[in-house]
Amino acid sequence: MLNNTDILETIKMIQEENLDIRTITMGISLLDCIDPDIDKACIKVYDKITRAAENHVRTGENLEKRYGIPIINKRISVTPIAMISAASAAPGGNPVKFALALDKAAKTTGVNYIGGYSALVHKGFSAGDSELLKSIPEALFETERVCSSVNIGSTHAGINMDAVALMGGIILEAAKKTSHNSCFGAAKLVVFCNAVEDNPFMAGAFHGAGEPDVVINVGVSGPGAVRAAIAKAPDASIDEIAEQIKRTAFKITRMGQLVGAEACKALNVPFGIVDLSLAPTPAIGDSVAHILEEMGLEKCGAYGTTAALALLNDAVKKGGVMASSHVGGLSGAFIPVSEDAGMIDAVKAGALTLEKLEAMTAVCSVGLDMVVVPGDTPADVISAIIADEAAIGMVNNKTTAVRIIPAIGMKEGEVLDFGGLFGSGPVMAVNKFSPGRFIGRGGRIPAPLQSLKN
């Protein structure tokens, strides 16, 4: 018989510490939907998604009931649309048509977001890429549930600075077009270095070319449970804290593995990966910043934050790896500012700055995420922020990303409210000196040396 303490611990983690499965994401390949006639291609895309994901949401809801654990999001990721739209790029082939088809498919299947309005341009632009990039602001404006991402660099290829230069303007335009709606277009757009092909998290999810036809990837969560575990031992040494985080991460990940495996069984789809993640929400008690503060920092952003985050990120992975048969995605702690109550407080208190966030991204999953900057931030400054972040990813062999929202019409200190899981972001200060000439040069940053590491 199961032990009472274990049963009550699980219930407590779910009920009081906001433990949940953050997302079950179905990856769907659209490579067989390519057609020189864009309208035909869009019909194929819609049909394939609605066929493959017909029972996706219902299966998730059944599993929620069965295991008594909330599954917050059911989502879909698809092959980067630039690969599909390349074949239909002839005159009249506006790629936004694909975005509309994706949006319609998302609504039919009942998922809240669909990712993959994407292009991979880390080494250069192929047919379809430039058209897609240019169409991103319009696509995000015209659709409700479509998410977009662009990979502009990698450790093996270096950084495509032409794409970096373009993305600054594209982000700004996406924000401007949606300024009536909290500039939300920019919140659905991620710029990556070393993007992964099996990421279940939005807005950066897409279904890589090396993936199976249809696959299920799971993202777990549970910052509250980790914080509570650390709080139980206020005088513990750092070693003990690391051990405690590993144990909690193991339990959280096991749950993701179980739910993922059961979803695959029910849907008759192969199991992809579990993303060993700590994904915060704006709810009280669901914050990564509060874990760092529980470790002994007065506020997230104080000196010591990078070290504490490095410890947290590593321990989460070590605990999670044994709990899952296949690990992948972004795997690590997320630090999206607007989605984390502790981060929001830290920014408002002046403890957490853009520069400190950048340092933190060197040791944790992803990068500058859900960061709100003044609406008058020039495009080349946004491009330069992307370049810095991509350089961290490129040199450290890890994924980094930028999801930055220029708050049109707002100044530093004001708050941009998205509502729901996206929370609200205080507008952060940006360095005023111009990187214009550097960004204007164009070209590529060569791939870094893989030896002589220092």
Added chain:
Amino acid sequence: MRAVITVIGKDAVGILAKVTGICAGEGVNVMDVSQTIMQDLFAMTMLADISGLKTDFGAFSDKLKNLGADLNLQIHVMHEDIFNSMHRI
């Protein structure tokens, strides 16, 4: 197939009877019951065989949840696998 039913809240007369009453009505066989008082909270866990369940799992779970709401208790019904996978290697 087995489920774990947990009841947490303030102790009162007849909780066990009411919960097992619903189980019996739905064709669920209670296999083991244990209860403890944590601080002043009553915590009962039951292991139940749900292979003979007359309705679907969700409906059974909702029924007990509603009973919990009436009695001011938290009642959860969860498949035992979630506990096994979390706490057993």
